[in-house]
Structure formats: structure tokens, C-alpha cells
Amino acid sequence: MNRMERLKVLAEPLRLRVVALLNAQELCAAELQGILGMAQSTFAGHMAQLKRVGLVGVRRVGGQVVYSAATLDDAALAALITSEPLDEADRFALDRVVASRTGDAAETLDADFLPGRNWEGLAHLLLRLLPPLRIADLGVGSGELTRLLASSHPEARIIAIDLEPEVLRDLGSNVEPRCGDLAEPPLTPGEVDLALYSQSLHCVADPLLALKNLHAKLAPGARVAVLDLAPHTHAWVQGKLGHKHLGFSDLGGLLEQAGFHHVSCDVVHRDRRSPAFTTLLAVGTR
Template structure:
């Protein structure tokens, strides 16, 4: 009876139930569980230790990591309780994040298997290809902590990294400083009204920024304003989805976009030929991405003067 009481007490903790459900879906290490449930590592470790002591989960070492998985199977007396936890509504979006995590695992494995030779790096290939580009002036709309910004700065002439979050910008500055990148200007500003000169940029990048703003049309128009004739805009966004939890946890204001709607907004902003590249992920993932590119038209060329012809009114030679 005491053992049963302890088990019920352990399963009465909501976070512990979330962890139990997650490790019931996949083998996870501590860092992965922390990223999924969003609590401190010390707290996660405590919950895992408690669940292991009750023989609800098992612990296995692999490749320098400790992985946890569900130890109870369908024949165990406690299975009905475990089943209730597994079937409970996913109010925190844990399972959606787990799907993304497992997809990243698979992507990393697939990439590793596709390397042409041992020791090759796709980042090095990307850097090599980027070195073939002319030096460009780039604006990174909604740069966040600067993950994309620093990659752009490796080959760009100059990058203006913009975000409304000062904490994220501080992290981006720190990362740029750590890498010794001196060609980045960080700007805390509203993406809909930027204190930047019109027609002075070669490339505007919006990587999953539009779903954080209330007016994507105004942001796209502002980005188009900054481009030189012939300059390009690149937009990476999410397809429409039903993951409501991203509003409260991640601050999303839109649950994805229809690509055609953003294409129309880019055309309305004066960009030509917005092209679409869809990149759907595994069907089990709730998030699928697409890429749009558009170009600011070149200034119309002046008409060439017509070749001079002898005038019919010119006097004839005698």
C-alpha cells in the first residue's frame, strides 16, 4: 500500500506527468527534456530521479549521454494510469516540440550519412559558396539572438540587425563580439517604421519574423523601401498550422501564412516576381516552412537617341 501511495503522489505532479509522457514517446536525455518542458535542469533531474526510483522509467548510457525511456509496458498494473497521462490534452505543446526535436535528430543523422567524405562540413561549403557573392549591404529583420545575423556577416559588406527585444539584441551583440565580427550594426526598433535610408540595401532578410508582428504587409513594405533597384528580399515563413500554444509561449501573432497572401503583399510593396520554394517537413510535424524571394525593379533605362538621318528639308547639292 505504501508503494502505491508513493506512486500516486509522484504522479500527482503536473510537470512529472509531462516528463513521463515525453519519455514514453521517445528516449530523451536531460537536456532534451529541459528544452521540451521549459523548466530548470535541476528540477528535471529531480523529477527523473523520482520516476526512476519508482521504476517507471529506465536509464541508459549512450555516446556520453544518459537517456531515459518508459519502463512500464501495457501488461503492468500501472499501465492504465500511464495511458491516462499519455492521452491527456497537450496543453503545453510538448508533443509538438517533441516532433520537432525528433525531426532535428533525423535531419542531423541524414546529413551525416550524406556527407561526401569524412571530415567534410556543409557549413564550410556554405561559406565557400557565399564567398563567391559580391559584398552586399544586408538588413536582418527580427534578428533575435543573431544566429542568422552572424552567418550573414561572414560574407556581407555590412549587416544591420534589427529587433524590438533588447535582451535578444544583447545576446546577438555578445555572439558577434565573440566571433570578432565588426561589420554589424544592431538596432532596437519597430520593423514597421525604421530610421534607415530608403534605397540603400542590397538584401533584406525576414526569417520567421512576420508571424511575430501584427501587420505583415507594413513590414514587407518597409523592407521593400530599403532596397536599391535590383535589390532582393528573402522571406522564410511557416505554412498555416493549428498549434495555438505558440501564441502564449512564443509570442506568435499569426499561426503561419498562406504563401499566396505574402506573395500578394510583396507585389503590393512594389517587388517583382515573388517566387515560392516550399520546403515541407515530415508529415508528422505540425510546422512546415516556405521561402519567398522578390526583387525591387531596376530603374527604367533611358531611351537611346535615334540615329541622325539627313533631313528632307536640307538643301540639295547643286
């Protein structure tokens, strides 16, 4: 196979990731697809390209398709490929996949594991207890929180705000999607009782200005809640996830500077595994 053909296939960053992952570890199709987080049809297309030019090997073990890095006859290309480092997020995901393969599942459980207890269940429980509210969900992302709020709390009216129109689709019958910038949230004054930023304030260039602009749109007594990260050193989140700030050293102070009162700010979660992030929850009242 000619080198140019192979280089063309590797020009797609995702395929380069696949090769770097397989250089580190042989993986079955489901494991690899899980790490890449993509739909079957897209995954199959990329793998077909890599197989076509002989960059990955495939074998069947029982009912499973297992992929591995191919042994190349082109020494210069092989050296180039093996020097491609795994990025930190892929290394983390790969370590989890490998750890979950070994041994009896019961023996690998954390000491505080409780069957059936999970954050989704706890969130549904707490949301059911809320009174009817008008909520602004600022920064929708995958829509996990928006859908959780909408389904757990059918009497709530949720205004979901994001820059990206495609994340605003199919969020629930009690969700009103609004395309707009968190820097100047598209809300009319007094329209909501509660404004939420869940892992979105760090995406905004000037968080203080965004909070001040939100403050101006809230009626006295309305509340703001911000879930975000404590300061961290994972600079890869800037390129990979579009973060503009590596956490906040004084999230509560930021809310106070924006004009909010009765501010609290607490650590609500610390990841025990790498990449270890610490989650803060800050709450304030207009």
C-alpha cells in the first residue's frame, strides 16, 4: 500500500486517535466505539478506511470483532505513527476500559457502592420536591440537565439558552428553546425565578459581565445557581471542550461582584479518579 494513500487516511484527526489508541491497546469494537463516543455508522466508516489501507488489523474472537495496530512494512511511517501520543482524555478512557475488563465486577466495586443509587435517581428525587418554577438553563450542551429538569418537573417552565441551535432540539414540551449568547442572556426582565449555569460559565469569555447582565434580567428574590469547576491545570479542556477558564478560584466572590446577595459557594464533588476535577456549587439571590 502506498504511503500517500495511508497519509490521506490519517489526515482525519479521529482516525489518528484510533491508531494511537490501538498502538496502546488492542480493543474490541464496542470498547473502541465507546471511547470515541460515536454512532455505529460513522465508526464503521472510519474503521473501513483504516482497514482498507492496512493501518489496523482485525480478528474475530468468539462473537467479537477485535482491532489492533497493524505491523507496517513502512518503517518511517511506523515510527511516525508510534510517536503519536494519546491525549489525556483518551488515556483516561482507555485505562477505565482496561480496568473494567479485569476480574470479577464485585471485587472492583468502590467501598461505598450501593446497588441502585446513582446521581440520576437522586436528582429526580430532589427535583420532584421543587415548587413550580420558571427556570433559565444557560448552556444546554448534551441536554442531559435540561431533559432531567423538564421530565422530573412537568410544572416547571424552562427556557433553554445556547449559542448552538442544534442542541436546542427535542428538549421537552415544557422547554422553550432560545438561541443566544450567555454573555447577554436573551431573557426579558423578571421572566424567570431561577437561572442555572451547569458547567457553562467557564465557556464564557467574561463571566463577570455575563453574571452582571443576568442580574439585570432577574427580579428581586430570583436566584442564580452555578455549577462549575475549581481551579485546575487540565489545559486540554480548552482545545477539546472549548473552555475559556481553567476553573474559578472565587466563584462566590464573582456572584457578589455581579450584585447577588446571600451568596454561598461550596465544593460539592471531588473526582477520585484522573482526570480529577473538583465541582463547585455557588448560589445567590438577586
